Amino acid sequence: MLTVAIVALVKVIVVLVIFLLMIAYLTWWERKLLAHFQVRLGPMRVGPHGLLQPLADGLKLLFKEDITPAGSNRIIFTLAPIITFVPTFMVLAVIPFGKSITLFGKSIDLIISDFNMGILYIFAVVSLGVYGIVLAGWSSNNKYSLLGGLRSSAQMISYEVSLGLSVIGILMLSGSLSLVNIVNQQDSILNWYIFRQPLAFVIFLICALAEINRIPFDLPEADNELVAGYYTEYSSMKFAMFFLGEYGSMINASAIATTLFFGGWQGPWLPPVVWFLIKIGAFLSFFIWLRATLPRFRYDQLMRFGWGILLPLALLNIFITAIIMVW
Amino acid sequence: MLNYINSLLAIPRGLLVTFKHLFKPAVTLRYPEVKEKLPERYRGLHYLARDENGDEKCVCCGLCALACPSGCIYMEPGENQRGERYARVYEINELRCIFCGYCEEACPVGAIFLGKEYEFSNDKREKFIYTKEELLVPLPGEKKV
Numbered sequence: 001m002l003t004v005a006i007v008a009l010v011k012v013i014v015v016l017v018i019f020l021l022m023i024a025y026l027t028w029w030e031r032k033l034l035a036h037f038q039v040r041l042g043p044m045r046v047g048p049h050g051l052l053q054p055l056a057d058g059l060k061l062l063f064k065e066d067i068t069p070a071g072s073n074r075i076i077f078t079l080a081p082i083i084t085f086v087p088t089f090m091v092l093a094v095i096p097f098g099k100s101i102t103l104f105g106k107s108i109d110l111i112i113s114d115f116n117m118g119i120l121y122i123f124a125v126v127s128l129g130v131y132g133i134v135l136a137g138w139s140s141n142n143k144y145s146l147l148g149g150l151r152s153s154a155q156m157i158s159y160e161v162s163l164g165l166s167v168i169g170i171l172m173l174s175g176s177l178s179l180v181n182i183v184n185q186q187d188s189i190l191n192w193y194i195f196r197q198p199l200a201f202v203i204f205l206i207c208a209l210a211e212i213n214r215i216p217f218d219l220p221e222a223d224n225e226l227v228a229g230y231y232t233e234y235s236s237m238k239f240a241m242f243f244l245g246e247y248g249s250m251i252n253a254s255a256i257a258t259t260l261f262f263g264g265w266q267g268p269w270l271p272p273v274v275w276f277l278i279k280i281g282a283f284l285s286f287f288i289w290l291r292a293t294l295p296r297f298r299y300d301q302l303m304r305f306g307w308g309i310l311l312p313l314a315l316l317n318i319f320i321t322a323i324i325m326v327w
Numbered sequence: 328m329l330n331y332i333n334s335l336l337a338i339p340r341g342l343l344v345t346f347k348h349l350f351k352p353a354v355t356l357r358y359p360e361v362k363e364k365l366p367e368r369y370r371g372l373h374y375l376a377r378d379e380n381g382d383e384k385c386v387c388c389g390l391c392a393l394a395c396p397s398g399c400i401y402m403e404p405g406e407n408q409r410g411e412r413y414a415r416v417y418e419i420n421e422l423r424c425i426f427c428g429y430c431e432e433a434c435p436v437g438a439i440f441l442g443k444e445y446e447f448s449n450d451k452r453e454k455f456i457y458t459k460e461e462l463l464v465p466l467p468g469e470k471k472v
């Protein structure tokens with residue numbers, strides 16, 4: 001019993017530390033890559049090629065004054081970043097990041113919890129993050145924040161349904177809600193769900209982009225129209241929490257896409273964990289690439305797109321999958 | 328329908344464009360280490376020239392101040408040992424100056440020029456009022472004020 005608890009604790013700590021490090025260096029990577037897409041250099045000063053920039057940024061944020069604007073709802077204002085931030089960490093619990101390894105004669109699964117309803121859990125937890133955004137917008141007593149929050153809720157109702165439906169095809173094929181099973185089924189590249197469910201992947205990717213508020217769906221932030229959207233009034237650690245949450249969910253989205261469609265940690269020669277990180281890295285870079293390329297959707301366009309195109313396509317995908325399965 | 332397909336295709340096309348840019352050398356100039364090569368006729372901080380004897384060329388005629396659109400040149404005339412008119416006080420407020428170069432054009436004796444110096448930021452407004460001593464090119468062997 002005790003060993004189980006210790007193993008679990010160690011896993012949680014290791015995953016958490018790596019996750020935080022990844023977030024820190026994701027900000028660096030994003031700035032760097034985006035800069036090169038725009039024929040700039042990006043951070044260069046702090047450490048070689050700006051490698052210490054995330055540390056400097058973190059320190060700076062810590063020492064900033066924590067401001068709560070007058071007329072804001074203090075409790076909700078404080079709670080909102082936490083609501084956005086915590087779910088990003090909870091998602092990690094069910095994502096398998098490697099095959100089981102044997103340490104001191106004990107086999108250890110490289111997943112925090114092999115929960116047999118992993119996908120449902122992820123979707124349940126992930127959609128909590130939006131509440132943080134909406135509440136932040138509402139409690140800030142600032143019209144830009146409020147508009148950001150409103151857009152966020154409009155955005156959520158446009159993609160959430162399609163996001164859920166897009167993975168139904170996989171569930172039908174795999175017959176399991178556990179991510180471990182889903183990864184195990186994708187043991188060779190031909191079994192990757194991207195090839196069996198290409199349409200689902202496209203829908204999933206688009207919805208995931210909307211979920212994590214990345215360009216072209218960064219309506220709630222929309223720097224050039226809404227100052228900074230829902231977190232306009234936030235500073236110091238509360239801002240940092242939104243920031244961590246945002247980049248954390250970017251990593252999560254990559255991890256989920258990898259697990260569902262790209263065989264998770266499966267891959268030849270290299271250790272599974274390395275494969276997993278490579279695939280996540282590729283997704284993250286792709287998200288940044290999209291950011292360097294696409295303009296932002298308008299909010300009515302997004303709603304029309306979500307309900308008029310994505311939802312029918314997602315339903316069609318389920319339909320076709322069902323027909324093929326029964327055949 | 329064609330419209331839709333076209334706009335869908337715009338995404339990969341756009342991605343390709345940005346991807347090509349990824350491999351171009353960055354245009355960023357790493358400023359304090361690397362500096363831009365200034366064009367021949369760059370207009371930076373003024374300097375007051377001297378003649379071949381090392382005397383100040385300026386005769387304090389006031390034409391530069393008259394030409395100056397921002398009114399940032401101030402001078403007071405005086406007489407030197409040889410009884411010639413010269414500028415006892417000559418000041419340019421570099422904060423008001425728009426670096427148009429009209430003063431250089433107006434000067435009948437070629438005494439004022441706009442140089443290539445542009446790194447003269449300071450922490451006090453008063454320090455931007457450059458005195459004659461600061462503007463004059465130093466005599467050989469003299470240190471710049």
Ligand code: SF4
Nearest residue numbers: 395424425427428430
């Ligand atoms: S450069 Fe133009 S603005 Fe500046 S001192 Fe000369 S005339 Fe005046």
Ligand code: SF4
Nearest residue numbers: 385386388389391434
């Ligand atoms: S700088 Fe030239 S124009 Fe100005 S006062 Fe002196 S001589 Fe006259």
